[in-house]
Amino acid sequence: MSYDSTYPADNNEWRLNLLEDGPPLRADAQRNRARILDAAETVFAELGANASTEEVARRAGVAIGTVFRHFPTKDDLLTAIMKRLLARLIAEAGELSGPEGLFEFFTRLTAQAAAKRSVVELLARAGVDVQLPQAMTHLEQAVGGLLAEAQSAGTIRPEIQLPEVMALLISLTQGALHGNWPETLRARTLAVIFTGLRP
Amino acid sequence: MSYDSTYPADNNEWRLNLLEDGPPLRADAQRNRARILDAAETVFAELGANASTEEVARRAGVAIGTVFRHFPTKDDLLTAIMKRLLARLIAEAGELSGPEGLFEFFTRLTAQAAAKRSVVELLARAGVDVQLPQAMTHLEQAVGGLLAEAQSAGTIRPEIQLPEVMALLISLTQGALHGNWPETLRARTLAVIFTGLRP
Amino acid sequence: MSYDSTYPADNNEWRLNLLEDGPPLRADAQRNRARILDAAETVFAELGANASTEEVARRAGVAIGTVFRHFPTKDDLLTAIMKRLLARLIAEAGELSGPEGLFEFFTRLTAQAAAKRSVVELLARAGVDVQLPQAMTHLEQAVGGLLAEAQSAGTIRPEIQLPEVMALLISLTQGALHGNWPETLRARTLAVIFTGLRP
Amino acid sequence: MSYDSTYPADNNEWRLNLLEDGPPLRADAQRNRARILDAAETVFAELGANASTEEVARRAGVAIGTVFRHFPTKDDLLTAIMKRLLARLIAEAGELSGPEGLFEFFTRLTAQAAAKRSVVELLARAGVDVQLPQAMTHLEQAVGGLLAEAQSAGTIRPEIQLPEVMALLISLTQGALHGNWPETLRARTLAVIFTGLRP
DNA sequence: TATGAATGAGAGTTCATTCAT
DNA sequence: GATGAATGAACTCTCATTCAT
Known part of the structure; x- marks a missing residue:
């Protein structure tokens, strides 16, 4: 099974899918959306998922109403952050390759986790949270690609499986x-x- | 370093220390305390640490005031659960031994974690929470004992360290x-x- | 009107009336009652009337139940303190005399008030609280005595009245x-x- | 020392300072703030400072959250009432003048106190509460003005001092x-x- | 569309009072 | 009679969400 041969082709497509749903936004709305997501990532990373939405709004420099216009529910906001993070992880996994690619991915991810609470809570939801299955699948595929590569290069034992x-x-x-x-x-x-x- | 030679002796002592602080409680109070801890463990396992103290009281079949008499703060309740869990883990680690003891401990712990959210959140706090360092040390010692045993039996590589x-x-x-x-x-x-x- | 001529005689009677109602107490109960009142005076003086009854019990060195056995209601406790304070004030007023007696009483009371919150809250209740009218009357009589003395000695203007x-x-x-x-x-x-x- | 010569000039300035801090509020917010303060004044006057914030909300016709948005703490609410009352007193003192001005102020204040518990509790906090020193200073200055006027008119003995x-x-x-x-x-x-x- | 004030259910916590031990 | 655990109503405060401006 070789994920890698198929991946480069639809890279762009799913990356877009991850980020956008619905009609295109007005320029300022798009800017606000991004600012809110950035702020939320920081806030939740610092204070945990219980941090108040008000705090997110404050740091994003918008009013609370704006946050709720973009993300009707706090959960929606959380999900959106996760999606964005997943997209980044997938991109990162996609850029790696070679016999040591998977090891490198492990290393980077662990290093990031030490700094960012969200990376973790994101991965933690995999399989649990119902809302991100598709994006999660993409990550699995990317990692699967790295695994396959490593296995065919002989740096990882063949009986190891993706799960x-x-x-x-x-x-x-x-x-x-x-x-x-x-x-x-x-x-x-x-x-x-x-x-x-390793073998 | 041989933990094992010293451990069995004072096993009982620190186990007691973990469970009791303060003057002995009246019979009914002791019963309630236990019920509250049991209920809390269940509730937090099911609903996460955000579950309400009211819910704990309800399941324990006591009034909310009783919970707060025993654990003046929600955090105190959480800490108490952790302590109890730790004590159990230490006891379990203490009963294991032999070349495969540590592997067995890994297996059991992982199995429990799948069922009990609290086991996890407990271990997660290791090194973070300020209130449990002593109990945590005891667990480390117990695991250290298993590690030493395995290493001297040759089932674990000698350069592996406790951390x-x-x-x-x-x-x-x-x-x-x-x-x-x-x-x-x-x-x-x-x-x-x-x-x-393994070697 | 000369209160003073009549006062010494029934001094003891009303002092007793103020302190005791109901049958005589067992020795230890009496001791506890006194300790509770002492503690309550201190506590309420320090923390205001909102201080918790538990705190009173703690300082008195008795259990909460004992407090409530002696004073079925927090209000009863408050009232008892007041009564005792009033009795002391009356005694003090009773011991003073002469042309400057009333002035001295003013001075002492003001000095005490600076130190004891309760003296104040007691007097403040005069005329408001329904429960102490009798004791308050006694104080008024004692002060009336001092006033009459001062007026007949010419140190206070004759048109000044007790109220x-x-x-x-x-x-x-x-x-x-x-x-x-x-x-x-x-x-x-x-x-x-x-x-x-003064004239 | 003549307070009077300087006072009329900046009267308005500090009166404003007392009432406004922070950015201007939206019309409805301002209306609610006022309603809450009015309700609070009434409620605390009737029931004492222990009255519940819920009761204040109820009488103001707003939800409890609104009260807490305006006054994050019960203490803040109390302080706000005090400030407003002080401002009124100062205004009143500022409008009086002439040889009998101070006497008139005494009379009015005493009359009001008989009706409004809050006037009293406000003044009672003078020197005690840490949060109102500035406003209290203003009142002292206003009263000081009246005192100076009366003394220079000869209606109050010269050795009397402001404290x-x-x-x-x-x-x-x-x-x-x-x-x-x-x-x-x-x-x-x-x-x-x-x-x-008087002399 | 953005704003931010209002909402109100619900959380943690306290405390006078009751009652089993 | 003393003890102190249990009760539960009441209180302050928070926060996701709604809606008038």
Whole structure:
């Protein structure tokens, strides 16, 4: 199974799908939408998902009503952040390649998780949250691509399958977030996993 | 370093320390305290840490005031649950032994996490929450004991250290919780880690 | 009208009336009652009338139930404190005499008020609270005695009447409490009133 | 020292300062703010400072959230009432003048106190509460103006100083409130004080 | 369309009072 | 009679959401 051969082609298509639904927005509305998402990402990263929507509005420099016009429900806002994050992750996975690509992806993700709470909460929702299945599938495909590449290059054992790779990815991300690990610990922990994956 | 030689002796002492602070409670108060903790564990497992204290009271079959008499703050309640869970984990780790003891502990913990949200959120707080450091230390010691045993039996590579074992434990627990993994996936994921730990 | 000639005689009687109603108490109960009243006086003086009954119990070194056995209602406790304070004030007024007796009483009361919130809140209730009319009457009589003495000695103008003396007493006490006046201000303020009372 | 020469000029300025802080409010918000303050004044006057914020909301005809949007804390609400009352008192003091101005101010204040609990509790906080020092200073200045005028007109003894005048004002106001005095008693009590102040 | 004030259900917490021990 | 745990109504405060401006 080779994901990589098919991917480059529809890259753009699904990236767009992830970001836009509905009719195109007026210029200022689009700008506001982006500002809100940025602010929300920061706020939720700092304060957790319980942070108030007012705080998001404040940091975005818009009124609360504007937030709710763009995202009728707090959950919608959360989902939107997740979608955007997923899109970034997929893009990142898409840019990597080669025998060590998957390892590199693990490393980067874990490093980011230490800094960004949202990356984690996003991955955590995979399989649980009903609203992001499609985007999640795309990520799985991207990671699947890296896995296939590594396996055909012989850097990962052939019997390893995608689900456990995803599971490890999610676990590490979670752990890295909550544990607030120093750089060295992160490396040592990854080392164990890489050893487990390598032939 | 051999934890195992010293542990069995004071096992009982610290187990008691974990569970009791303050003067002994009246019979009915003790019963209520236990009921509240049980209810809280269930409720928070089902609904997450945002579940209302009222709900806990309702399920425990006591009035809300009783909950607050025992745990003046919601946080106190959360902390108490954590302490109890930790104590259980430590007890469990203390009962295991032999070359495969640590692997068994990984397996059990991951299995529990899939069922109990709290196990996870507990471990997640390790190193973050200020209130549980002592109990956490005890768990680390217990796991350290298992690690030492495994390493001297040659089932785990000698360069592996306690911090990354804890990190892996926490990560997997988190992952198992949020991902809601089926039995087989759990096994396959653990297999990767075990391979990484074995010589 | 000379209150003083009649007062010494029934001094004991009303003092007793003020303190006891109901059958005599067992020794330990009496001791507890006193401790509770002492504690309550302190607590309410420090924290205001909103202070919790638990706090009173704690400081008295008894359990909350004991407080409520002695004073079935928080209001009863408050009333009891008032009664005791009133009794003390009356006793103090009863011991004073001579042309400057009333002035001395003013001075002492104002000084106390600066230290004790309760003295004030007690006097403030005079005429408002329904529960203390009898004891209040006694105080009025005692002060009336001092007034009569001063007037017949010519140190207070004859047209001054008891009600305004009581009103001034109450006002100053209130003021001294809330204003937290330094010694000198207290003296200067009293001086104005004394000038107003003197011929 | 002549307060009077400087006062009329900046009267308006500080009166505004007392009432407005922050950006201008929307019309409806301003209306609600006023309604809440009015309701609060009534409610606290009737029920004391322990009255519930819910009751205030009910009487103001707004939802509880609105009260808390305007006054994030119950204390803020209390403080706001105080400020408004002080502003009124200062305005009133500012409009009086002439040799009998101060006496008139005493009379009016005492009369109001008999009707409005809040006037009293406001003055009672003078020197105690940390939040109103500026406004209180303004009142002192206004009263100081009246005092100077009366002294230069010879209706008040020259050795009388501002602090004791304030102390008497506060005391009487307190007394008038709590004592619930009839009109005549109020007059007779004031008479004593006025005699004490006059040459 | 953006604004931000209003809403109101619901959360955590307190405390006078009751009652089993 | 003393104890102190249990009760539950009441209170302050928060926040997602609605809607007039």
